Amino acid sequence: MVTGAAGFIGAAVAERLCARGDEVLGIDNLNDYYQVSLKHDRVAHVREAAPDAFAFKQVDFSDWDALSAALDGEDFDSIVHLGAQAGVRYSLENPRAYVEANLMGHVNMLEVARHRDSAHMVYASSSSVYGGNDKLPFSVEDRTDHPVSLYAATKKADELMSETYAHLYRTPLTGLRFFTVYGPWGRPDMALWLFTDAILSGRPIKVFNEGEMWRDFTFIDDIVSGVVACLDKPPADDGAEKAGGSVKPHALYNIGNHRSEKLTRVIELIEQACGKKAEVQLMPMQPGDVEKTYADIDAIQRDIGYQPTTSIEQGIPQFVEWYRAYHKV
Incomplete structure (x- = not known):
């Protein structure tokens, strides 16, 4: 089962699992945090690629009764739980959405797994x-x-709750700390989409912290390879210390590109791919944001064999090409 199957990473993971011969039940509540049409299109894309291997149900996994009813009679042996209320900035506006999806929803999925x-x-x-x-x-x-945002606090809480389930019920769990994922079928609230949309439309782009921002941009194909490799290697219940420090069957990994790229360099690559210059508005730092992210991926390389291969010089043109085709611009 894949939760968040209409989301950016969830749809890509579902497609990869189907492609290798797995049968996938995807669930998603199709909320309107961003345009629902994109979510429907992602689901349709996965269905088209694997009509016999992919099934989809619209259900809110933070609603235990609805989730239980939807899963009644369904059979699955493992779970990739990617559904969440995402976004740092939106957590300042609508904190309850994060508590419901990321706390209640995570407990519900732990209960399903148990x-x-x-x-x-x-x-x-x-x-x-x-x-x-x-x-x-x-x-x-x-x-x-x-944590400097409620979103971050909910994700930290998910890790702590998972540790207790690994301790109490010996449920094998792996938490993945994603670093700025981008690529085709990406999210409209992420910088790459916002910048591409603005540049192609001739609108100015807002660049926070006066442009002094660095992110570990990770291409979707690399992320999916890491997720699937982790799924195939559950942490052993052997008392040995796992990545992240647990001695229970619970591992934590960074999953990134192990390169921190300055945002101004990313904008240059988008400009090149769009064939247009950006009109830049330099803005102060946003509340809840951080200046730099950079993933140490030694643990996931050592344990899982994860090895990202896509540079932003390769990945950003692929995203812009997909964006233009999707929007016919």
Whole structure:
């Protein structure tokens, strides 16, 4: 089962699992955080690629009764839990959405994994758990006690709740701290989409912290390869210390590109791919944002064999090409 199957990463993971011969049940509540039409199009894209291997149900996994009813009679041996209320900035406006989806929703999925004796649940955490840490690159061994947004706090809470389930019920769990994922079928609230849309439309782009921003941009294909590889290797219940420090069957990994790119360089590459210059508005730092992210991926390389291969010089033109084709611009 893949939650958030109409989302950016969820749809891509579902497609990859189907392509290798797995049968996938995708669930998503299709909320209107961004345009629902894109979510429907992602689901249709996965269905088209794997009509016999992919099934989809619209359900809100934060609603236990609705979730239980939707899963009645469904059979699955493992879970990739990618559904969440995403976005740092929106958490300042609508905190309850994050509590419902990311806290209640996560507990519900842990309960599903426990009661169905799942072989493994891989779940989405976030690089935002590192908060304002200024030691770079971020390591899974670093402390994550000082989140700077409610979104980050909910993701940290998910990790803590998962640790208790691994301890109490020995449920094998792997949390993935994603670093700025981008690529075809991406999210409209992310910088790459916003910048591409503005440049092609002739509108100015807003660049925060006066342009002094760095992100570990990770291409969707690399992320999906990492998610699937993790799914295939549940942490052992052997008392040994796992990545992230647990001695339970619970591992935590950074999943990024292991390169921190300055935002101004990303804008240059979008300009090149669009064939147009950007009109830039330099803005102050946004509340809840951080200046730099940079993933130390030693643990996931060592344990899982994860190796990102796509540079932003390769990945950004692929996103812009998809964007133009999708929007016919």
